[in-house]
Amino acid sequence: xxxxxxxxxxxxxxxxxxxxxxxxxxxxxxxxxxxxxxxxxxxxxxxxxxxxxxxxxxxxxxxxxxxxxxxxxxxxxxxxxxxxxxxxxxxxxxxxxxxxxxxxxxxxxxxxxxxxxxxxxxxxxxxxxxxxxxxxxxxxxxxxxxxxxxxxxxxxxxxxxxxxxxxxxxxxxxxxxxxxxxxxxxxxxxxxxxxxxxxxxxxxxxxxxxxxxxxxxxxxxxxxxxxxxxxxxxxxxxxxxxxxxxxxxxxxxxxxxxxxxxxxxxxxxxxxxxxxxxxxxxxxxxxxxxxxxxxxxxxxxxxxxxxxxxxxxxxxxxxxxxxxxxxxxxxxxxxxxxxxxxxxxxxxxxxxxxxxxxxxxxxxxxxxxxx
Amino acid sequence: xxxxxxxxxxxxxxxxxxxxxxxxxxxxxxxxxxxxxxxxxxxxxxxxxxxxxxxxxxxxxxxxxxxxxxxxxxxxxxxxxxxxxxxxxxxxxxxxxxxxxxxxxxxxxxxxxxxxxxxxxxxxxxxxxxxxxxxxxxxxxxxxxxxxxxxxxxxxxxxxxxxxxxxxxxxxxxxxxxxxxxxxxxx
Numbered sequence: 001x002x003x004x005x006x007x008x009x010x011x012x013x014x015x016x017x018x019x020x021x022x023x024x025x026x027x028x029x030x031x032x033x034x035x036x037x038x039x040x041x042x043x044x045x046x047x048x049x050x051x052x053x054x055x056x057x058x059x060x061x062x063x064x065x066x067x068x069x070x071x072x073x074x075x076x077x078x079x080x081x082x083x084x085x086x087x088x089x090x091x092x093x094x095x096x097x098x099x100x101x102x103x104x105x106x107x108x109x110x111x112x113x114x115x116x117x118x119x120x121x122x123x124x125x126x127x128x129x130x131x132x133x134x135x136x137x138x139x140x141x142x143x144x145x146x147x148x149x150x151x152x153x154x155x156x157x158x159x160x161x162x163x164x165x166x167x168x169x170x171x172x173x174x175x176x177x178x179x180x181x182x183x184x185x186x187x188x189x190x191x192x193x194x195x196x197x198x199x200x201x202x203x204x205x206x207x208x209x210x211x212x213x214x215x216x217x218x219x220x221x222x223x224x225x226x227x228x229x230x231x232x233x234x235x236x237x238x239x240x241x242x243x244x245x246x247x248x249x250x251x252x253x254x255x256x257x258x259x260x261x262x263x264x265x266x267x268x269x270x271x272x273x274x275x276x277x278x279x280x281x282x283x284x285x286x287x288x289x290x291x292x293x294x295x296x297x298x299x300x301x302x303x304x305x306x307x308x309x310x311x312x313x314x315x316x317x318x319x320x321x322x323x324x325x326x327x328x329x330x331x332x333x334x335x336x337x338x339x340x341x342x343x344x345x346x347x348x349x350x351x352x353x354x355x356x357x358x359x360x361x362x363x364x365x366x367x368x369x370x371x
Numbered sequence: 372x373x374x375x376x377x378x379x380x381x382x383x384x385x386x387x388x389x390x391x392x393x394x395x396x397x398x399x400x401x402x403x404x405x406x407x408x409x410x411x412x413x414x415x416x417x418x419x420x421x422x423x424x425x426x427x428x429x430x431x432x433x434x435x436x437x438x439x440x441x442x443x444x445x446x447x448x449x450x451x452x453x454x455x456x457x458x459x460x461x462x463x464x465x466x467x468x469x470x471x472x473x474x475x476x477x478x479x480x481x482x483x484x485x486x487x488x489x490x491x492x493x494x495x496x497x498x499x500x501x502x503x504x505x506x507x508x509x510x511x512x513x514x515x516x517x518x519x520x521x522x523x524x525x526x527x528x529x530x531x532x533x534x535x536x537x538x539x540x541x542x543x544x545x546x547x548x549x550x551x552x553x554x555x556x557x558x
Binding site: 132133135136140142143150158162165166172 | 409500
């Protein structure tokens, strides 16, 4: 009994630590990556007693982004503007971060691990309606941004909050339609079952990943997910020349850091959802529970624990690749205008998503009739 | 669901519902209502109505309340004054209606079956999306289709009301008197 509780607690802690750490590392990714893209050097000033540089190592900016920046943010004065709603002003950043973090509870980050007589599923919470749970938590994530803008008692912040809210609830529909077509394809709401269904290969070389079945839903989830995380090219809630910094104009210090953390956690969330729905989650091509089965009948046996660890590593690599893709897009594309953003959401994604759902339904009916 | 969890959630729901009516700032009222709706969603999930619980969270807490927030912002509602004068007739009607609601609840609960004969364990698959869909698209198919047509009519009506018709503006008395053509910005 106690051991079961302990296992559940460890799984929950692993998920939270993984997400928060990855969100922190993404800050480094973002600053050095953008420097790389723009042919700059990027963060390279801060160093602890110059130790690494004395022995000739290049300064990669780890101290800058992972230690100095957070320390600076959390020791800054936490300023609450006059006339602001103090309670909601303090609550809003956490109201934004919390739903994103709890979404990761249902994400399967690996297959089962057998230790002794115990079978542990590598998933913090085995929820059978996981897809609905994800939609619910994403829907509730709107309040942090909306209330942050409202509680600041600042017109720019309020306008930024209104914009962010309108954008998020518009793209939630596209996101939901993309998830619905995936749910229809696999006939389940359970993410672990979806990952199991994506194991194996077609014709000996093509992994049975969701992207082969639902390429349009993949593009929709990527676009809508990036719009949900409110980053370039969808960063309309902020804009220096019109709205200053949008809904977090009046935030400083730790609370602003929490809003920033939310952005990065949302990038990780989008990457994780894409990985689970379209790239097999923890599946590695040709890897089964007893080892590799390459085409041509070559079998390469592996112990069960090693297979689980390989799956975990594959999941992390896929997630990081899609985080990197989002950062790459952010530093490559210019931003939309607000009317273009709304047109893409309502006149592009929604009809496309509905058509995708209808086509998926027809194919499912035809395929089931053939048997 | 254990009785302790249920009492905790029920108390939270009642307290936040009281907050919805007792607070003066409309945004605070709305937040309290969101807490009430989410708590009820959790109670649904705890009572094995999983799909209904998640739909409650998605539709009510995630979508409808956000629209309420927009309305509060757009109408620029301010915090109401305490002991506002007037509205005596409204208060009287509200009192009568709440008394009626309380009486109705009392009658229903009086005739409710006792817990002794109730099913302790839900049947397998109860509350799952599959069972919900089967019921919805067999026993309640007609009601479901009528509801969807009703919603479609409401959407069409909302668009028809919100749309500005150039010809209607052209015959407006002020513009007709000024003898100006329909301005292009209207379209």
